[in-house]
Amino acid sequence: MNKRPIQTKITVTVPNRLHMFTTRSLFNVNNMTGGAGISIESNQKMSISVDENTSNNETPSLVLDYFCEVLKKKIGFQGGIHVSYTNVLHKHCGFGTTVSQICALCIAINYLYGDSISSTDIRRLIMEHYREEVGNKLVRGLETGVGPACSLYGGINYVTNSESLVHLEVPEQISVITFIPQETSFNRYISYEEEFGHRFKSYQADEESLEVRTDLLYRKYIPALLKMDWSELGSITEKLHTMGLKRFECERFNYVYEIKMIDYLLESGALIAGLSSLGPLNYFLIEDDKINYVERVLRDEGYALQWKQFQISKTGVRILNKED
Template structure:
């Protein structure tokens, strides 16, 4: 794997080597395995439906790395779902999913933590929108983690599951191995609770509130040739974005606390949209947008000029999320002159995880 250089200033240069490993070979149990858990495996199948997320911004890129989750941030859940079906077996582990290595790794983490010696039968369906800013990996992981936990009698809390996912967050490599990836914890937090979440460092859930109930969410994916994954993502997040957050992290935290949270309390979508628009030009979010060229700013600016209430790019993009009272027909008429199309039409999910059991 490549060695990447992180430069935060003239005297701040760190080399980071991406280490790939086989699933199950580098497990972070966080000391949770020291407790004895009473396991009660169920006879049937546990079904979990988890909403995907829009990740609006990281608070401070300087506080996380591929093997150090955190950094804070904000995001919200949308009605675009991943599902996991899990049943207990005597020994074998069967995974029906095209990204099996990341699941194999977390199965190993979970079994080691709770002391489960049996196996699992796991089937996953994801939303199939990968590396466009909708959090396919984190959504799948919280669905599977919750389903396994329910299948053996719920020995762990949702907070413990979030932390285990964050510290064992991996992406698959080309040869079927895995490597640690970036994780702020926004995805699992909003998938569990629904609505909007504000995260602090070390995966702490600072604030949660329902968001834009009944409003429409339109995901627009502008054309781009820029990658939002792999080494290009690393270069972006750990260099330019890190430097910009040195400068703007205090302002971003102030905007979260003094403007965004009051807007959520009041149900003021337009005010929340104004805060997010300001953040699009601040710190690491600016680096993420410019990663796809200034054309993304052009598209978002044109959308704002159409008096849309809430416009923001998700994660490292290129997906643009619009939250508005306007219906699909009105939205299509509005964006057609811009050469854009609606990729996903949905709403905010304010419910969170849905768990059902089948005997």
């Protein structure tokens, strides 16, 4: 079977994600997936065209080329796919650049071929086949499910696997600020094998905190998320940086300065502050009318931060040129 597209060209805009923490607890002790994340509007676009007269793909990366073949097999078509995409954010520092591109590709191709894959199946597909590009090699990566959820739905998302999800739409007057401290370097890529090993060690070393994490996540964090209780969300997110995988990451990369910044940002008026994914990207959520105040406080204390301000995405991936 060679399925035909409903149109041959499409452009989508895709948000990036900030990965707040993983959700390992007593309810998913052996699960390597799950977490919470924030979807940010980075205004990055992907243009895609399909050609039924060829089977060759033209993409800017091995990862996208790989997922073109995954999608062909999943949907059932044999045409060639041309992808144009420009990334303007730092790679491998916490923005989720790879998973955002993958999700944009999946949404676009799925639309071109009649939306035959559900959003849940797209999340599952990405998690199952996730890859990263290291040099000229394609290696298996580890995707918690946070990236696809943020790319698909926008807002703040709490996921435990490819299906369970709690979603929060954030008020317009709240923005996200990100920065990479000058004391750190980025591009710290961790292979799947290394990451699996590190996570396994961190899980072994953190058994004593499972009960505490379970209480924080299920009895406090989810209710606070549903009520949009920023004080509670900020406090719990900060605590989760001191246990489990996030603590292990901070110790492994010696993120002393970054963790101190979390405390300082919360004291200065941030609603939530944290370290995204493996870092070293710091982020904080703040009400727009307090941004200048926090910037002044930080400057007075000697923190000359070069930060970027983002709006929180409301919709996730958006299709820009649907044909009626």
